[in-house]
Amino acid sequence: MSKKVIGIGMVRELTGLTERQIRYYEDRQLIFPERTPGGARKFSFEDVEQLKEIDRKLRDGFHTFELRKTFLSGAPRSLET
Amino acid sequence: MSKKVIGIGMVRELTGLTERQIRYYEDRQLIFPERTPGGARKFSFEDVEQLKEIDRKLRDGFHTFELRKTFLSGAPRSLET
């Protein structure tokens, strides 16, 4: 499901990553969580899978800016110019 | 998905129910959310669907104790013993 309904704490559990890492990957534009009115991030199961993939790639020696290219070609994303 | 990963605030949004109603239905044993270490309820998408169904039934005049039987057997049963 692509519905953004999972909180960061749950994502931490599902991925094994730290909140710090998750937020950083968002900052690097590798994932795009939504926000609740109060500002809390909400992720989808797809995001969770994406994060696992990111983690694997980074462990393989890739850099965040390299992974961004991978994702842009894999799924359509609105471009802000 | 049956993974319990959705917080009550999100469930409120997805179902249109109030937290009070959601907690009450749990108290009535119509849904069985899990808990985070801190005590916060976590629901699955199945729970969300279940809640929508519960809401419909209650609007149709059913009572919570009647709905419990429905769920336990998977089909409506007689109230007589």
Added chain:
DNA sequence: CGTGTAAGGAATTCTGACACG
């Protein structure tokens, strides 16, 4: 019976920064 609400507390999440390298 089913649901609203005010009350006080505890757990969750947020941002910006300093640190290391």
Added chain:
DNA sequence: CGTGTAAGGAATTCTGACACG
């Protein structure tokens, strides 16, 4: 570059109770 942490604040969720009917 990628990640850890302490800091203070804001939003979220929890329980038990009183209320109405």
